[in-house]
Structures are given as structure tokens and as C-alpha cells.
Amino acid sequence: MPLTLQLPPLSTGESVPLYQQIVEAIRREVASGRMPAGSPMPSFRTLAAQLAVSLITVKRAYEELEHDGVILRHQGLGTFVAPDGERRSKSDRRTVAVSALRSAVRAGRDAGLEDRELMEILERELADSPHPAGQPIGGRR
Amino acid sequence: MPLTLQLPPLSTGESVPLYQQIVEAIRREVASGRMPAGSPMPSFRTLAAQLAVSLITVKRAYEELEHDGVILRHQGLGTFVAPDGERRSKSDRRTVAVSALRSAVRAGRDAGLEDRELMEILERELADSPHPAGQPIGGRR
DNA sequence: CTAGTGTGTATATTTACTATATACAGTGAG
DNA sequence: CTCACTGTATATAGTAAATATACACACTAG
Numbered sequence: 435m436p437l438t439l440q441l442p443p444l445s446t447g448e449s450v451p452l453y454q455q456i457v458e459a460i461r462r463e464v465a466s467g468r469m470p471a472g473s474p475m476p477s478f479r480t481l482a483a484q485l486a487v488s489l490i491t492v493k494r495a496y497e498e499l500e501h502d503g504v505i506l507r508h509q510g511l512g513t514f515v516a517p518d519g520e521r522r523s524k525s526d527r528r529t530v531a532v533s534a535l536r537s538a539v540r541a542g543r544d545a546g547l548e549d550r551e552l553m554e555i556l557e558r559e560l561a562d563s564p565h566p567a568g569q570p571i572g573g574r575r
Numbered sequence: 576m577p578l579t580l581q582l583p584p585l586s587t588g589e590s591v592p593l594y595q596q597i598v599e600a601i602r603r604e605v606a607s608g609r610m611p612a613g614s615p616m617p618s619f620r621t622l623a624a625q626l627a628v629s630l631i632t633v634k635r636a637y638e639e640l641e642h643d644g645v646i647l648r649h650q651g652l653g654t655f656v657a658p659d660g661e662r663r664s665k666s667d668r669r670t671v672a673v674s675a676l677r678s679a680v681r682a683g684r685d686a687g688l689e690d691r692e693l694m695e696i697l698e699r700e701l702a703d704s705p706h707p708a709g710q711p712i713g714g715r716r
Numbered sequence: 717c718t719a720g721t722g723t724g725t726a727t728a729t730t731t732a733c734t735a736t737a738t739a740c741a742g743t744g745a746g
Numbered sequence: 747c748t749c750a751c752t753g754t755a756t757a758t759a760g761t762a763a764a765t766a767t768a769c770a771c772a773c774t775a776g
Contacts, residue, residue: 478754531686543704547669
């Protein structure tokens with residue numbers, strides 16, 4: 435029983451490709467541990483219908499996830515979370531975090547911000563953003 | 576005498592549009608104070624030749640910069656840094672910095688990083704990245 | 717005032733990528 | 747075997763980035 439993915443309603447006007455939003459959403463799910471290794475992923479058609487996107491868009495997302503070793507696809511069988519999908523997803527998210535911090539430093543310096551100000555902004559963001567609860571998502575369908 | 580812009584060699588394989596890279600590079604220059612209000616920008620053709628891109632690509636970049644109030648274009652005359660271009664550029668860079676920090680928090684949480692770890696990574700990036708010297712760029716040409 | 721050379725501007729075109737609809741192929745249960 | 751599910755492949759429309767080429771404005775030299 436594949437779960438219903440936790441997706442930010444797939445902003446279509448965000449100029450960031452739909453398939454990438456799907457990739458990121460799934461990486462979040464897998465990284466959180468809510469989808470352990472071996473778990474069945476939603477089928478192409480199920481996810482496509484659920485997100486109101488094309489089947490091909492889901493395929494595109496799954497292709498990237500398989501390329502990164504997060505999931506495994508088997509024709510006729512289905513798609514499943516890869517053995518160390520969680521580790522790979524977490525690793526990916528860490529890389530993204532470090533990269534974002536580097537960009538922040540660069541932009542902050544350009545803006546004339548002091549190091550201390552950047553630290554304070556980060557602290558504020560940490561306080562505002564709640565910790566990921568790690569609670570499983572309801573599996574309506 | 577328009578200056579030679581400080582540009583990261585315009586990575587063409589980066590999937591980030593050339594004109595956006597140009598926009599960002601110019602925002603950095605203006606924000607740094609190295610191009611005060613009223614300074615003449617490089618002409619379309621000069622910049623295009625210098626960066627080995629099309630004239631249209633430069634036009635596109637300048638359009639966005641004018642829209643954001645960083646520069647002013649005058650047909651037949653040239654393009655110049657807007658009255659409060661520096662302030663606007665700095666404001667933009669600050670927004671980018673805050674946004675990057677927010678992304679970093681999100682990704683870091685997904686990666687299972689503790690708040691303290693994120694702070695430490697930021698400190699490391701701050702230490703590694705040198706302060707912007709604010710020194711003018713050599714104006715060959 | 718009339719080139720002429722600089723400036724920015726506009727149009728048509730090529731290319732790459734996103735997203736789609738439709739048809740094809742493998743797997744297992746009845 | 748047949749059916750209903752899975753993933754796969756091909757051809758197509760729409761959008762955006764980047765280009766070449768031709769056009770319009772402004773100052774200056776003569």
C-alpha cells in the first residue's frame with residue numbers, strides 16, 4: 435500500500451520543473467525514514483493522477499531518483515526504495531544544505547552583512563522552522 | 576571608460592541561463608560600490624564581445640536590471656548605474672541570502688543535521704570565504 | 717546640415733527542455 | 747490464457763534561452 439506523498443502542492447508557476455519538485459519531495463520522504471528500504475513507491479499512474487501531472491513527468495522524476503540510487507524500478511513489478519536510499523537521500527540533502535549556506539555567505543557578503551548578522555538570521559530561521567516530526571503520512575487513495 | 580566586469584567565466588554547462596549569470600555578476604559589482612551611481616555600463620556590444628555571448632543576451636540581462644531599478648538605459652546614449660542602484664542591489668543580495676539560509680535549514684533538517692551542526696558549517700564557510708575586498712577591477716580594453 | 721560611428725531596439729529563427737498523449741512491453745493472479 | 751496491474755518507448759506541442767541580422771536614436775566631425 436503505497437503512501438500518499440507529502441508534496442507542497444506542486445507550484446506550477448514557480449518555474450522550477452514539476453519533475454524536480456517531485457524528486458525533491460520524494461527525497462525528503464525517503465530521507466525522513468518514513469519510507470524504509472524495500473517500501474513500494476506509488477505506481478506511475480497512481481502518482482500522476484494524485485499530483486494531476488502526466489505519467490511521463492513521474493517517469494522523469496523516477497529516472498533521476500534511480501540514477502541517484504534512491505529507488506529501484508522493475509518493469510511489471512513496480513518501484514521500490516533502494517537498500518541505502520535513506521543514506522543517499524540524506525547525503526544529498528546535506529550537500530544541498532552546505533551549498534545553500536555557501537550561497538548565503540556569498541550573497542550576504544555582497545549585501546554588506548556582517549558575519550554576526552548572517553549567524554543571527556540563520557538562528558532566526560532555525561527557530562521559525564519546526565523540526566521535521568518524522569510522523570508517517572496518512573495513506574489516503 | 577566602462578570597466579571590465581568581474582565575471583565567473585560564465586559556466587555554460589551550469590544550466591543557469593547566461594543572462595542571469597550576467598545579472599548576478601553586475602549586481603555584485605554595483606552592490607560592492609565599485610560602480611557608483613551614474614557610472615557608464617559597458618555597451619551591449621562591448622560586453623557581448625567581452626563575454627563571448629550574443630548581443631541579445633546582454634540586452635536581456637540589462638532589461639532585468641533596469642526593471643529592478645539598478646541601471647538606466649537611454650537609446651543612443653548608453654546605459655548607466657541608477658541613482659540608488661547600490662542600495663537596490665544590496666537589498667536584492669540580502670533577500671537572496673535570507674532565502675538561501677531558509678533553504679539550508681530545510682535541507683539540513685531533511686539531512687538529519689542538528690541546529691548546532693548547521694551553525695558550525697556556516698561558521699566554516701564564513702571563515703573559508705574571504706571578505707569582498709571592494710577593490711576596483713582593472714579596466715582593460 | 718550631413719555623414720559617420722557610437723549607442724540601444726526589434727524581428728525572425730534555431731535549439732533545448734518541459735510536459736503531454738498514446739501505444740507498447742513485462743509480471744503475476746485468476 | 748486472460749486480465750489488470752506494473753514500467754517503457756515514440757511522436758508531439760509548448761515554452762524559454764540564445765542567436766544573427768536589420769532597424770532607430772544621439773552625439774560629433776567635417
